[in-house]
Amino acid sequence: MKKYSGDWYWYYVINSVLVILILFPIYWTFISSVKKPDELITSEPTFYPHTWTWQYYDRIWNYDTAVLTSATTATNNSSKKIHKTTGSVTQTIGIDDAFTNSAIVSVGTIIFSIIVSTFAGYGLTFFRIPFKEVLFILLITPILVPAISLIIPIYKLLKVLGLTDSYLGLIFLHTTAMLPIGVFMMRNAFSSIPNSLREVALLEGTSELKIIGNVMLPLAIPGLLTVMVFAMYISWNDYVLAFLFINSPEKTMLNIALAKIALGGSQFEMKWGSLTAGSMISFIPIIIFYTLLQRYFVRGITGSAVKE
Amino acid sequence: MSRLRREQIVGLLMTLPALLLLSIFFLYPLFNSFWMSLHKWPLFGKPKWVGLDNYVWMINDERFWQCLKFTLVYTITVTPMLFIVAIGTALLCNVKTWGTTFFRSIYFLPVVMSFATASFVWLWLYSEWYGVIIFLLKAIGFGPEDGQLSVWTDGWTAMWAVNAMVTWKFAGIQMIILLAGLQSIRDDYYEASRLMGASRFQTIWNITLPLLRPSIALALILSIAGSIQAYEQFQIMTRGGPMNETKTLVMLTIGMGFDYFKLGPAAALGVIIMSILFVITLIQLRLFRKAY
Numbered sequence: 001m002k003k004y005s006g007d008w009y010w011y012y013v014i015n016s017v018l019v020i021l022i023l024f025p026i027y028w029t030f031i032s033s034v035k036k037p038d039e040l041i042t043s044e045p046t047f048y049p050h051t052w053t054w055q056y057y058d059r060i061w062n063y064d065t066a067v068l069t070s071a072t073t074a075t076n077n078s079s080k081k082i083h084k085t086t087g088s089v090t091q092t093i094g095i096d097d098a099f100t101n102s103a104i105v106s107v108g109t110i111i112f113s114i115i116v117s118t119f120a121g122y123g124l125t126f127f128r129i130p131f132k133e134v135l136f137i138l139l140i141t142p143i144l145v146p147a148i149s150l151i152i153p154i155y156k157l158l159k160v161l162g163l164t165d166s167y168l169g170l171i172f173l174h175t176t177a178m179l180p181i182g183v184f185m186m187r188n189a190f191s192s193i194p195n196s197l198r199e200v201a202l203l204e205g206t207s208e209l210k211i212i213g214n215v216m217l218p219l220a221i222p223g224l225l226t227v228m229v230f231a232m233y234i235s236w237n238d239y240v241l242a243f244l245f246i247n248s249p250e251k252t253m254l255n256i257a258l259a260k261i262a263l264g265g266s267q268f269e270m271k272w273g274s275l276t277a278g279s280m281i282s283f284i285p286i287i288i289f290y291t292l293l294q295r296y297f298v299r300g301i302t303g304s305a306v307k308e
Numbered sequence: 309m310s311r312l313r314r315e316q317i318v319g320l321l322m323t324l325p326a327l328l329l330l331s332i333f334f335l336y337p338l339f340n341s342f343w344m345s346l347h348k349w350p351l352f353g354k355p356k357w358v359g360l361d362n363y364v365w366m367i368n369d370e371r372f373w374q375c376l377k378f379t380l381v382y383t384i385t386v387t388p389m390l391f392i393v394a395i396g397t398a399l400l401c402n403v404k405t406w407g408t409t410f411f412r413s414i415y416f417l418p419v420v421m422s423f424a425t426a427s428f429v430w431l432w433l434y435s436e437w438y439g440v441i442i443f444l445l446k447a448i449g450f451g452p453e454d455g456q457l458s459v460w461t462d463g464w465t466a467m468w469a470v471n472a473m474v475t476w477k478f479a480g481i482q483m484i485i486l487l488a489g490l491q492s493i494r495d496d497y498y499e500a501s502r503l504m505g506a507s508r509f510q511t512i513w514n515i516t517l518p519l520l521r522p523s524i525a526l527a528l529i530l531s532i533a534g535s536i537q538a539y540e541q542f543q544i545m546t547r548g549g550p551m552n553e554t555k556t557l558v559m560l561t562i563g564m565g566f567d568y569f570k571l572g573p574a575a576a577l578g579v580i581i582m583s584i585l586f587v588i589t590l591i592q593l594r595l596f597r598k599a600y
Binding site for chain 1: 312315316318319320321322323324325326327329330332333334336337338340341344397400403405407411412413414415416417418420421422423424425426428429430431432433435437438440443476481484485487488491533537539540544547558561562565566571574575578579581582585586589
């Protein structure tokens with residue numbers, strides 16, 4: 001390919017076309033969320049915003065209740081899971097609360113995943129545990145059986161444990177979904193650290209917990225970051241579990257709050273502006289995470305880094 | 309207490325949190341799904357053993373076959389779409405030159421967006437009255453001159469509309485998997501093939517693709533498994549319509565369980581989905597191993 005400059009010309013043309021195609025939906029979402037209603041709701045769309053407004057962001061973030069209320073009444077018959085009616089008043093919450101809820105569950109999942117995977121990875125690397133390989137393989141089996149085919153027994157289980165409609169229930173489920181990647185990554189990370197390092201520290205009388213915190217984790221930071229990125233990804237992007245297992249309006253997760261707007265009356269004037277603005281709000285945290293930690297994201301998918 | 313003993317205990321204690329989570333939230337539901345599928349679940353009172361009745365009931369239900377058929381059609385159509393885009397972009401990104409890293413990050417970008425958000429965004433792009441895709445389709449001559457054009461009124465077009473979104477959203481994951489495979493192919497092979505005067509296409513066909521088999525298998529398994537579990541994209545974009553034409557197996561399962569409270573048949577469906585996935589994964593692994 002290096003011989004002919006004509007090839008390079010085509011190389012960049014093809015790539016540029018693909019880049020434009022792939023960025024277009026994101027670009028379009030953004031410009032839709034800042035156009036004024038009369039420019040947005042038209043059959044002759046403009047390809048860049050002639051007018052500029054933050055009103056949808058302002059609206060869904062601050063004065064959202066009205067938007068969500070009319071949206072939920074419209075979806076009333078399509079699914080009983082989507083909202084709860086208390087007396088005659090339909091309770092709804094705003095995007096800001098939904099954002100906080102999602103953030104709580106994501107942060108919880110990240111913390112739980114890090115603790116659980118670090119200990120498991122450490123134990124499975126440095127200790128002579130009976131059936132070590134069996135345990136390891138067992139811990140990565142959930143990757144073969146999708147949670148969604150177990151949704152009915154999981155629902156029963158949460159009911160028995162009293163974990164339906166709670167952040168903790170979701171955090172547990174997300175952390176379990178994280179187990180395969182987490183344990184695999186942390187075991188890999190610890191395996192590359194020589195055991196002698198740990199033995200020296202042990203001889204000096206350092207406790208096992210201190211060794212993990214002060215010696216091992218600083219050396220396993222790439223693995224740790226991979227676990228963080230993936231826990232964030234799984235938790236923040238979850239839709240099904242949040243949809244089925246959270247019933248209280250005040251605990252609604254961000255993706256579900258967006259669904260309420262999306263499924264609202266199709267002629268509703270503010271709907272599309274609110275929805276695109278909401279989509280941007282949901283996209284921004286994960287895009288920041290991704291930009292900072294892209295390498296680790298790739299590592300989580302392939303099990304190894306892709307070369308630059 | 310001997311040193312070994314102590315080490316075993318401490319080691320087990322460390323894996324304990326992970327094992328507990330696994331047992332409670334994965335292994336128990338896994339076994340329970342079989343158990344539940346063999347029982348009848350009345351609204352009140354104790355579950356009753358009914359043997360395979362739930363499965364028989366499900367298999368005799370027309371909805372099951374409709375959803376199964378749609379799920380398979382969806383899987384068969386979306387997998388090649390995803391794969392072609394993925395292998396194309398992976399080959400483009402495997403060249404070492406100015407800009408490749410940038411292109412790669414862009415191709416991967418949609419992957420990080422949540423599936424639900426991607427569905428909402430594309431719902432807007434496809435909006436009957438104001439959607440830009442509809443506008444562009446009309447501009448190049450699709451649809452009636454002055455009337456409405458909607459992708460959602462027909463099951464077939466609705467599926468392709470969703471396929472396009474899914475390809476946009478997930479091609480990046482497959483690209484990264486294939487790219488990791490491409491990078492593990494040693495340069496000498498290419499060198500040898502170049503010395504023997506092979507064309508670029510011949511090199512890709514005879515060297516790259518055969519050596520890429522493990523990565524291709526992984527990418528295909530992921531995409532097929534993902535498509536068989538399809539839920540969010542159709543739940544959000546088509547809501548199963550029109551006339552339940554785009555209703556997937558998982559949508560049926562969740563509807564059974566959470567709208568009609570038929571827990572037995574729903575659990576049976578879960579087991580059926582699991583088995584389908586299991587068989588497909590086995591076949592694929594076998595096929596790709598044999599070819600070596």
